[in-house]
Amino acid sequence: MKALSVAALTLLSVRQAYAWGAIGHEAVGFIAMEFLAPNALSFVRSSLGSEFDQSLGTGATWADDVKSEAAFRWSADLHFVDAEDNPPSSCSVSESRDCGSGFCILTAIANYTTRVVQTSLSATQRQQALLFLDHFIGDIGQPLHVEADAVGGNDIDVTCAGSRTNLHSLWDSGMINRLLSANYRNSVTVWADALVTRIQSGDFRSLTSSWLSCTSTTEPARRDGFTTTRTIEDDLRGFLNRNVSDVSEISSRAITPLECPLVWARESNAFDCSIVFSYPSFSDLCTSAYFTNSVPVIEEQIAKQGYRLAAWLNVLFDGSTHLP
Numbered sequence: 001m002k003a004l005s006v007a008a009l010t011l012l013s014v015r016q017a018y019a020w021g022a023i024g025h026e027a028v029g030f031i032a033m034e035f036l037a038p039n040a041l042s043f044v045r046s047s048l049g050s051e052f053d054q055s056l057g058t059g060a061t062w063a064d065d066v067k068s069e070a071a072f073r074w075s076a077d078l079h080f081v082d083a084e085d086n087p088p089s090s091c092s093v094s095e096s097r098d099c100g101s102g103f104c105i106l107t108a109i110a111n112y113t114t115r116v117v118q119t120s121l122s123a124t125q126r127q128q129a130l131l132f133l134d135h136f137i138g139d140i141g142q143p144l145h146v147e148a149d150a151v152g153g154n155d156i157d158v159t160c161a162g163s164r165t166n167l168h169s170l171w172d173s174g175m176i177n178r179l180l181s182a183n184y185r186n187s188v189t190v191w192a193d194a195l196v197t198r199i200q201s202g203d204f205r206s207l208t209s210s211w212l213s214c215t216s217t218t219e220p221a222r223r224d225g226f227t228t229t230r231t232i233e234d235d236l237r238g239f240l241n242r243n244v245s246d247v248s249e250i251s252s253r254a255i256t257p258l259e260c261p262l263v264w265a266r267e268s269n270a271f272d273c274s275i276v277f278s279y280p281s282f283s284d285l286c287t288s289a290y291f292t293n294s295v296p297v298i299e300e301q302i303a304k305q306g307y308r309l310a311a312w313l314n315v316l317f318d319g320s321t322h323l324p
Contacts, residue, residue: 020142021173022061023180023188024302028138029056030192031199031306032313037322040313047127056134056309057192063135078108078132079139082148083269091273093146093265095257105145106257106265109136113258117316137312140264141305143271143297144168158279160286170285171276171298178286179295195303204303205324211304212311212321214260232260232311232321264308271297 020028033056036044045054052059063079066072081104083093099106115121115129139145144153144167153167160174184191198204212232275297279290311321 020138020171020302021169021176022064023173023176023191024142024298025060025064025135025138026057026188027192027195027302028141028306028309029058029060029134030189031196031303032056032134032309034196035199035307035310035314035323037314037318037320040310040317043317044130044313047123047130052131057188059131060134060138062131075108075132077103078105078136080145080152081105081265082152083146083265083272084148085269085272087147087149087272087277089273091269093262093269095262098148099257104257105136105140106261108132109140109261110258112136113312113316133312134309137261137309138302138305140261141268141301142171143268143276143301144171146265146269147272147276149272149277153276159284162284167276167279171294175286175291175294175298178291179298192306195299195306199303199307204300207300207304208307208324211307212323214263232308232315264305268301271301 033041033044044056048054048056048059052062063075067076067079081093081098083091083098085092095106098104112129112132116126116133118126118129121129147153150156150167153171154169156167158165158167158170160170161178165174180186180188180191184194195204199208214232275290275293279285280288283290285291307323311323314320314322
């Protein structure tokens with residue numbers, strides 16, 4: 001991550017994050033592919049190439065795949081932001097409190113938003129920027145990727161369908177695997193197609209405008225907590241139209257969290273209070289009301305982040321969301 005300082009790299013923790021799991025991330029990417037505008041789609045296909053089947057679905061797991069490699073070990077802490085709150089009684093995300101080091105998913109999305117459109121970079125660098133955005137815009141929708149308590153739930157032992165796991169893994173993959181087995185023929189593409197249909201003509205259709213409305217996406221996140229209502233389209237268009245020739249300014253902007261991802265993080269974090277940490281002790285969470293109540297949250301978060309990923313890329317490459 002070129003724009004981050006060496007000092008920031010020294011602040012990496014030992015925490016490991018495992019995202020939504022491969023299926024969840026692939027679903028986000030496959031959903032996004034269905035809503036890309038022409039220029040964004042062309043860039044995605046040419047950038048990812050045959051190595052990733054020209055698809056954000058196939059490419060969505062790359063950031064997880066490489067983070068254990070020596071060359072990318074620095075990226076592990078970019079998959080989350082440690083919200084120092086107190087679920088289930090109190091949930092909140094503060095950029096100054098939770099990303100004070102300048103090295104978290106909030107700064108990562110800002111950095112790679114800058115780099116993916118920076119034509120002075122090599123094709124490989126822009127491809128990696130795209131792959132990181134593909135993954136991190138998915139990650140920020142997972143409630144336990146915006147939570148510090150119990151190491152994002154990794155230290156909480158739970159049971160899923162008779163097997164021992166931890167709360168983080170349960171939300172990453174345990175409940176998703178059970179859901180696909182029961183309802184979607186164990187197929188991520190069948191699941192993604194079903195969610196796309198719900199976005200286009202089903203129960204998600206009425207929600208999509210709110211999914212693309214946030215408080216400011218390309219102006220720096222304000223630490224005082226007061227924001228003005230802006231949309232992805234408004235703010236990214238301003239970002240693209242601004243002529244920046246000073247490399248130092250690009251670097252400075254790249255490591256400043258943007259407002260919209262902070263809003264998304266707060267949305268996800270709210271579920272830590274309403275459902276994620278409100279689990280019944282000594283109960284199998286995959287055969288109880290906890291599973292029934294969690295599945296709608298998981299499906300909406302996956303659908304929402306896929307739609308947002310498409311909108312983000314559309315505005316960057318086509319100038320507007322091209323979405324209803």
